[in-house]
Amino acid sequence: MNAEDLTTELEDARKAAANLLEDLDAEREKLAVAKAKDEAMFASIGDGLIAVDNDRKVTVVNQAAVDMLGWKREELVGRVLTDLPLEDKAGNSIPLEKRPTTRALATGGALKVSYYSVRKDKTRFPIAITATPIMLDGKITGLIEIIRDITREQALDNEKDEFISIASHQMRTPLTGIQWVVERFTKKEKLTTKGKEYLEDIHTSAKQLTGLVDLLLNLSRIESGRMGITPEPLEVIGFIKDFLGETIPLRDKKGLKISFEDHPAELAVVTDKSAIRNIVQSIISNAIEYTEAGGSIDIAVTKNDRTFTIAVRDTGIGIPRAEQPHIFEKFVRASNAKLYKTDGTGIGLYIAAQAVDRLGGKIWFESEEKKGSLFHVELPLKFISNDPPKAGNAVM
Numbered sequence: 001m002n003a004e005d006l007t008t009e010l011e012d013a014r015k016a017a018a019n020l021l022e023d024l025d026a027e028r029e030k031l032a033v034a035k036a037k038d039e040a041m042f043a044s045i046g047d048g049l050i051a052v053d054n055d056r057k058v059t060v061v062n063q064a065a066v067d068m069l070g071w072k073r074e075e076l077v078g079r080v081l082t083d084l085p086l087e088d089k090a091g092n093s094i095p096l097e098k099r100p101t102t103r104a105l106a107t108g109g110a111l112k113v114s115y116y117s118v119r120k121d122k123t124r125f126p127i128a129i130t131a132t133p134i135m136l137d138g139k140i141t142g143l144i145e146i147i148r149d150i151t152r153e154q155a156l157d158n159e160k161d162e163f164i165s166i167a168s169h170q171m172r173t174p175l176t177g178i179q180w181v182v183e184r185f186t187k188k189e190k191l192t193t194k195g196k197e198y199l200e201d202i203h204t205s206a207k208q209l210t211g212l213v214d215l216l217l218n219l220s221r222i223e224s225g226r227m228g229i230t231p232e233p234l235e236v237i238g239f240i241k242d243f244l245g246e247t248i249p250l251r252d253k254k255g256l257k258i259s260f261e262d263h264p265a266e267l268a269v270v271t272d273k274s275a276i277r278n279i280v281q282s283i284i285s286n287a288i289e290y291t292e293a294g295g296s297i298d299i300a301v302t303k304n305d306r307t308f309t310i311a312v313r314d315t316g317i318g319i320p321r322a323e324q325p326h327i328f329e330k331f332v333r334a335s336n337a338k339l340y341k342t343d344g345t346g347i348g349l350y351i352a353a354q355a356v357d358r359l360g361g362k363i364w365f366e367s368e369e370k371k372g373s374l375f376h377v378e379l380p381l382k383f384i385s386n387d388p389p390k391a392g393n394a395v396m
Contacts, residue, residue: 048147054140056080056101068127068149070119081145085118104131105143114150126154161219168216175213178206218278218351219330229272229358231383236267236276236301236308243280244299247288254293262300267308270382275355279363282352283312283375289341291316291372307361308381313374319367328353328363336369352377359383 048065052058061076069076069084081101086094094115096102104111110132117127128150134142182203186196244260251258287297295315302309319327319334326332333346356363359379367373 048145050076050081050145050147051134051142052081052101052145053142054105056082056105056143059142065147068147069117070121070123075120087116087118087124089116091116100129100131101143101145104133105140108133108135108140117147126150164216164219168213172210172213172217175206175210179203179210182206212345215345215347215351219347229275229383231270232273234269234271234273234276236269236310237263237265239273239276240280240299240301240310243277243284247284251288251297254288254291254295256288256291256294257296258288258299259296260299262298262302264301264303267301267303269308269379271359271379272355272383275359276379278355279352279377280310282348283310283377286348287312287314287316287373287375289344290314290337295372303381304378306381307378310377310379311374313372315372318369318371318373319365320369324365324367327365 048068049060049062050058050065051060058076058079058081061073063073066073066076071084082096082099086099088094100111100113110130112128112130114126114128116124118124126149128148130146132144132146133140134144182199185191186199186203191199240260244258247258284297284299291297291314297315298313300311300313302311317336317340320336323332323334327334328349330350331346332350333344337344353363356377356379360383361377361379363375363377365373365375
């Protein structure tokens with residue numbers, strides 16, 4: 001190769017290198033712009049954002065999360081997220097296996113929970129957490145948590161609960177008075193057949209309103225943490241039979257067949273009578289309400305070694321499969337239930353589930369739309385008040 005050819009080749013190489021540098025500079029500028037956009041986006045998000053790897057170590061955290069948690073960015077990045085304090089309403093530390101980060105990474109599914117976070121300065125605040133795994137080629141490579149301070153929302157909920165409690169208490173007295181006057185009027189006065197029917201309608205409506213008020217009072221006690229448990233002896237079989245006696249007017253009106261034959265002759269337990277009534281009333285009343293005329297309801301009680309189980313099977317409208325995971329949530333009613341009975345509250349099963357949880361039991365069901373439901377409740381034969389309640393049913 002002569003000198004002229006070598007000079008030409010070197011010049012071509014110089015130009016190619018210059019072009020490559022220009023391309024690299026352009027790509028570097030694009031990456032810088034993209035990074036600036038990402039940083040601006042993270043900074044503009046009002047909610048806290050935390051990204052972690054598969055070892056639960058923080059890789060990215062935005063300013064909102066830094067401000068919310070009270071830790072410096074350099075104190076958070078590289079730290080194991082599940083080492084940060086997280087508590088339930090009572091102040092108990094959430095164990096590692098129940099932390100949203102751990103659960104979402106283990107299952108690969110998004111998770112929404114509410115707990116209490118503790119800042120570096122030891123102040124405590126309610127926090128809503130949405131944990132979503134990051135998937136790449138079908139594998140989990142990390143997780144993103146969106147966190148939100150829900151102090152204001154909780155304050156509003158507390159104000160709402162207080163209003164419900166006060167209003168319910170105020171309503172209960174006149175409703176009781178109406179029932180008492182109607183009962184006395186029916187016994188003491190001479191009435192026409194039509195007059196008796198009118199008074200019976202008033203009495204029935206007053207009883208329904210009283211039942212609704214009682215539900216609201218129970219809801220208020222649950223939400224405020226005032227749902228106390230007082231263990232006392234209770235004979236379960238007679239208790240259920242007494243409640244079934246209260247349902248005779250409605251079930252006779254619908255022509256329902258109710259069977260309560262599969263049970264021990266007696267079953268003595270130690271439990272909270274009010275909580276048991278909430279459970280029995282909700283499950284059996286729902287079976288009666290949502291079973292069409294001429295249908296049947298079967299109730300059974302089984303005694304186990306340390307527990308007893310109440311099972312209620314009906315031939316009612318059932319619960320759509322897609323809606324079943326939410327049926328124990330507050331104010332939730334199945335779509336077909338809303339069409340079948342427009343005036344339901346959606347709090348009966350929520351109260352029942354909370355009562356079961358407080359008693360340290362379990363509640364579950366199987367259901368098929370248009371074919372009916374089977375509800376099970378398992379409770380301890382002897383509840384001891386200082387035993388910590390299980391957290392299997394309550395959703396934090």
